[in-house]
Amino acid sequence: AQSVTQLDSQVPVFEEAPVELRCNYSSSVSVYLFWYVQYPNQGLQLLLKYLSGSTLVESINGFEAEFNKSQTSFHLRKPSVHISDTAEYFCAVSARDDKIIFGKGTRLHILP
């Protein structure tokens, strides 16, 4: 079985400052890793994913996450946040081609 721990339920950060949202997972088998984003009053959208290959994955809007197998982590980072990044971010894990197990989410508050 897999599980996901998002260490922060809320993260306040000033606009244009860097941010890191932390995620740790546990699994006895190889997994896929995901970050999903849920903007206010919108559905879940895939932000980025790690399936295999390069451990650093990037999204089109400047986020990146690094798969660290030894630390079982998949932290999400952005060097400079914008007000439009205000959302809830969910880290998730899946054994190959299977159901997704989500963390409880981290709410990102961008301060002006």
Next chain:
Amino acid sequence: DTGVSQDPRHKITKRGQNVTFRCDPISEHNRLYWYRQTLGQGPEFLTYFQNEAQLEKSRLLSDRFSAERPKGSFSTLEIQRTEQGDSAMYLCASSLSRQGLYEQYFGPGTRLTVT
């Protein structure tokens, strides 16, 4: 393709009533998943289908819940004798189960309020 659609988007019902939700996946997707999301939590897996076969059910899915995907296309999730604890967002997702193409696409959800 317009993505995964769900109907209705909102449902208010009284305790004890039955409700049914519909999910239309992306047309060529063979897998369909149901999740439930309560306030302040991440989505929790309920069940999934590959084509018309229901392959797994979570223990969260009590006897009052039933899901079908009769022709391997759209799916329905029915809750009988609703309880206040059933109030949640019910999410549907679909995927194409083929090597290298694995990714689940989520619908907008159906928000259920049981009064």
